[in-house]
Amino acid sequence: MTTPATDWLRLDQQICFSLHAASRAFNGVYRVILKDLGLTYPQYLVMLVLWEHGDLPVKALGEHLRLDSGTLSPLLKRLEAAGLVRRERSTRDERSVEVRLTDEGTALREHALQVPRRIAAATGCDVDEIRDLRTRLDQLTSMLDAAAQSEAAGDAGRQ
Known part of the structure; x- marks a missing residue:
């Protein structure tokens, strides 16, 4: 859907x-x-x-x-x-x-x-669920940091 x-x-x-x-x-x-x-x-x-x-x-x-x-x-x-x-x-x-x-x-x-x-x-949550959630959130943070840097670089190039 x-x-x-x-x-x-x-x-x-x-x-x-x-x-x-x-x-x-x-x-x-x-x-x-x-x-x-x-x-x-x-x-x-x-x-x-x-x-x-x-x-x-x-x-x-x-x-x-x-x-x-x-x-x-x-x-x-x-x-x-x-x-x-x-x-x-x-x-x-x-x-x-x-x-x-x-x-x-x-x-x-x-x-x-x-x-x-x-x-x-x-x-x-059990220990494994907490570990998995923390891993996924760390990955999300890394992806968002990279996206923010990319956006900032793109903004600088457009100015």
Whole structure:
């Protein structure tokens, strides 16, 4: 069955809206689960990267999270005020600021271990379904990144 062209503009036909709605639903579950840790979802993502990679320059942290410094800086400021991270000028490059976990930030990792299990349970998916969905979403992200670069190159060529 083919979809009439006019139906392509229906909200329920938009993959971006399905992803947006799922993201908002995830944020709602994370909000409740992360309340015990005293973290917001974006702060939790910062902590995940630091727990995984250790000390990082702000620029590298932003690259991992796909966030610009204007969005990342207030997050880091709040995490620093909470005593979870420290921001320090790099001794190797004065222009670079490194983010380091404090002892309290490192210790919080133990309390966060229950978060992924609770999120997985909330999805109703088994481990293989979650792995498959994550793989497919990563592929979608790569395709969209490539399409955005191609579109940007085409826009530059048309100007």
